[in-house]
Amino acid sequence: MEIVYQMLLAAISSGTPLLFATLGGILIERSGIIQLGAEGLMLMGAVTACLTFVQTGSLTVALLAVCGISILLGCIHAFLSVSLRANQIVCGLAMTLFGAGLSAYLGKPVSGLPVPRAVPKLDMPWLEAVPFVGRIFAHLDVLTWFSFVLVIALHLFIHKTSWGLHLRAMGDSPATADVMGIRVQAFRYGYIVAGSILIGIAGADLLLVYSPTWTEGMTTGRGWIAVALIIFARWNPIRALFCAYFFGALDMLGFRIQLIGSEIPSYFLKMIPYIVTILVLMFLGWRNRNKPSGSPEALGIPYIREQRF
Amino acid sequence: MVMACMMSALKKRESGWNGMNRRKHAFSVSLALLLALLLVISGCSSNKTNVTNENTTNSPTEAPTEGAATEEPAKLPRVAFVYIGPPGDGGWTFEHDKGRLYMEEKLGIKADTVENVPESADAERIITELAQNHDVIFTTSFGYMDYTLNVAKKFPDVKFLHTSGYKTNDNMGTFFGKNFDASYLSGIAAGKMTKKNIIGYVGAFPIPEVIYNINAFMLGVQSVNADAKVSVVWTNTWYDPTTERQAAVSLLDKGADVLLAYQDSPATLQAAAERGAMAGGNDSDMTRFAPEAYLTNPIWNWGPYYTKTVQSVIDGTWKSEQYSGSLADGMVDIAPFGPSVPEDVKTLVNDTKAKLISGDLSVFTGPIKDASGAVKVEEGKTLTLDEILIMDWFVSGVEGTIPK
Numbered sequence: 001m002e003i004v005y006q007m008l009l010a011a012i013s014s015g016t017p018l019l020f021a022t023l024g025g026i027l028i029e030r031s032g033i034i035q036l037g038a039e040g041l042m043l044m045g046a047v048t049a050c051l052t053f054v055q056t057g058s059l060t061v062a063l064l065a066v067c068g069i070s071i072l073l074g075c076i077h078a079f080l081s082v083s084l085r086a087n088q089i090v091c092g093l094a095m096t097l098f099g100a101g102l103s104a105y106l107g108k109p110v111s112g113l114p115v116p117r118a119v120p121k122l123d124m125p126w127l128e129a130v131p132f133v134g135r136i137f138a139h140l141d142v143l144t145w146f147s148f149v150l151v152i153a154l155h156l157f158i159h160k161t162s163w164g165l166h167l168r169a170m171g172d173s174p175a176t177a178d179v180m181g182i183r184v185q186a187f188r189y190g191y192i193v194a195g196s197i198l199i200g201i202a203g204a205d206l207l208l209v210y211s212p213t214w215t216e217g218m219t220t221g222r223g224w225i226a227v228a229l230i231i232f233a234r235w236n237p238i239r240a241l242f243c244a245y246f247f248g249a250l251d252m253l254g255f256r257i258q259l260i261g262s263e264i265p266s267y268f269l270k271m272i273p274y275i276v277t278i279l280v281l282m283f284l285g286w287r288n289r290n291k292p293s294g295s296p297e298a299l300g301i302p303y304i305r306e307q308r309f
Numbered sequence: 310m311v312m313a314c315m316m317s318a319l320k321k322r323e324s325g326w327n328g329m330n331r332r333k334h335a336f337s338v339s340l341a342l343l344l345a346l347l348l349v350i351s352g353c354s355s356n357k358t359n360v361t362n363e364n365t366t367n368s369p370t371e372a373p374t375e376g377a378a379t380e381e382p383a384k385l386p387r388v389a390f391v392y393i394g395p396p397g398d399g400g401w402t403f404e405h406d407k408g409r410l411y412m413e414e415k416l417g418i419k420a421d422t423v424e425n426v427p428e429s430a431d432a433e434r435i436i437t438e439l440a441q442n443h444d445v446i447f448t449t450s451f452g453y454m455d456y457t458l459n460v461a462k463k464f465p466d467v468k469f470l471h472t473s474g475y476k477t478n479d480n481m482g483t484f485f486g487k488n489f490d491a492s493y494l495s496g497i498a499a500g501k502m503t504k505k506n507i508i509g510y511v512g513a514f515p516i517p518e519v520i521y522n523i524n525a526f527m528l529g530v531q532s533v534n535a536d537a538k539v540s541v542v543w544t545n546t547w548y549d550p551t552t553e554r555q556a557a558v559s560l561l562d563k564g565a566d567v568l569l570a571y572q573d574s575p576a577t578l579q580a581a582a583e584r585g586a587m588a589g590g591n592d593s594d595m596t597r598f599a600p601e602a603y604l605t606n607p608i609w610n611w612g613p614y615y616t617k618t619v620q621s622v623i624d625g626t627w628k629s630e631q632y633s634g635s636l637a638d639g640m641v642d643i644a645p646f647g648p649s650v651p652e653d654v655k656t657l658v659n660d661t662k663a664k665l666i667s668g669d670l671s672v673f674t675g676p677i678k679d680a681s682g683a684v685k686v687e688e689g690k691t692l693t694l695d696e697i698l699i700m701d702w703f704v705s706g707v708e709g710t711i712p713k
Binding site: 003006010014108110111112113114117206210211212213215216218220251252255256258259261262263265266267270 | 394395396397398399403425515540542543545548549550551552554555556558559560562563574575576579583598708709710712
């Protein structure tokens with residue numbers, strides 16, 4: 001029982017950054033724009049959080065700065081992919097390269113500095129009385145709770161509100177949405193910016209909660225895993241929660257297998273998350289072979305009013 | 310710059326907009342734009358690496374060197390350091406950088422540094438570049454060994470000094486220290502401080518350097534606490550705070566209440582502090598990262614060696630050697646204890662340190678059994694330094710696997 005509890009806790013702590021990035025990606029992709037820039041946005045979020053928190057010591061300022069930078073990067077991404085109708089795959093890759101390079105450059109002065117504990121924990125000892133699950137939720141930090149709230153809020157937003165209906169319409173058929181009177185271009189800008197903020201917060205969470213030291217390229221592929229998670233979760237926030245924690249658990253599994261005393265070389269254990277990514281992708285592809293993919297129909301197609309493609 | 314590109318592309322688009330072949334046109338324009346953007350971005354990023362290279366290798370440091378060289382007829386050697394991590398890592402590279410500053414102050418030389426150099430073909434490229442305009446180059450990570458040797462053969466007039474390796478050349482020496490003595494001492498402290506008798510050890514790579522330190526640590530633990538066990542996990546990285554932290558957390562989850570890490574960052578200490586466990590890192594005094602949780606750990610003091618070596622190059626007396634520092638000459642030591650370590654433990658460790666310095670005690674003296682129970686060192690025998698440096702087995706009491 002103890003080991004299950006530890007694994008769940010470890011899964012939540014290493015899955016939360018993935019969850020934020022996946023939710024941000026879902027929001028962007030639901031509006032019809034492919035999001036491949038997560039890695040760069042997360043790195044920029046992390047480095048911004050580190051720089052501002054080390055300077056000011058205030059979590060609020062750090063998070064506001066992360067939002068600011070993410071809005072800026074989101075606008076660039078939106079300008080390229082919505083206004084200029086650039087190829088969204090190349091656009092996303094450009095954001096990743098840009099973010100990785102710029103964050104490494106900006107992070108020089110804080111590289112290796114320990115960042116003090118920034119995010120307060122919500123200690124609720126009375127929750128421990130609840131059998132099993134109580135202990136897990138009793139001592140989580142504020143950002144993790146925020147991610148729970150966000151999952152539910154996004155789920156309700158996308159599936160239960162008229163704005164969510166507009167969002168889905170925009171992703172499936174922007175021309176129809178346009179006819180319905182939805183300002184597709186403007187809303188796509190909005191959703192790209194909003195999603196970018198969430199991805200930036202994913203980076204901030206990684207730095208402030210999970211690994212409180214800035215290192216060049218510290219996301220080590222988590223942005224790409226988030227991109228894959230969007231597809232595993234089939235663009236659904238609730239499923240994103242489980243997928244993110246599943247991968248969070250895989251991240252921690254290697255060391256635990258080493259500690260059990262298995263003879264598997266540690267080099268192989270390091271490959272677990274990537275091997276499982278491939279396996280899950282194959283399995284889902286097989287299981288959902290006769291179903292619609294859940295992907296927004298117009299994903300990746302730039303929209304120009306009155307233009308036929 | 311990016312904006313300028315976009316604007317020009319926009320104008321291009323507007324000027325050629327009124328055709329019937331709009332779709333194709335828009336596509337080609339956007340493609341052109343993206344190519345332009347990618348070029349700009351890749352230009353930016355390569356500019357950036359140039360800038361950092363200049364920063365680290367040339368700009369702030371080389372100017373004074375040249376100035377000094379022109380003022381003084383007796384030309385001071387131009388010295389360069391290759392680092393595996395950033396000097397801000399708080400551990401390994403931090404100590405090398407401290408050693409560099411010590412040497413600069415003593416000899417009045419400004420040395421150049423290149424940080425974050427991966428142990429790959431990149432290292433050979435960077436060492437080659439440095440060799441073209443430097444006289445002494447220190448390469449401070451094990452993985453640079455072959456690259457340093459390759460470059461050393463190509464530049465016979467440049468002196469190369471490589472940390473912790475075993476390959477040498479006429480113009481390439483090595484330097485390291487018997488840090489297992491210090492690991493033994495931190496083992497005594499850990500053995501005294503553990504209450505649950507479960508000690509965790511975060512190891513970087515399953516190579517002899519790390520293995521003999523874990524073994525020495527275990528022998529130190531056993532010298533004061535026969536029941537304690539040491540669990541080892543490998544991270545397969547020297548410096549990656551995220552991974553180091555995951556490894557530490559998995560050991561804490563297993564129940565360890567004292568952790569040690571043979572890694573370059575204080576991530577293990579930070580993780581232990583959050584759980585109320587005690588920990589030490591490696592290479593450097595890490596008290597400042599978590600004072601209450603800090604135990605102690607082996608530290609390095611490279612400054613005097615760097616000074617001595619560069620001085621011998623100035624004097625023309627330098628010759629290739631495999632230098633091995635020790636507790637006696639101060640290259641190896643243990644960090645000051647954290648405030649939570651009681652006096653009796655400090656006294657015991659300091660007494661043992663005196664015995665190790667005087668030679669009354671040596672760490673790898675038999676009887677020593679390996680993890681399977683086979684006798685590796687017989688009673689009364691002591692391993693030679695050469696035997697220690699190729700160690701590929703764990704002493705009994707260490708729980709972990711060494712990939713074959």
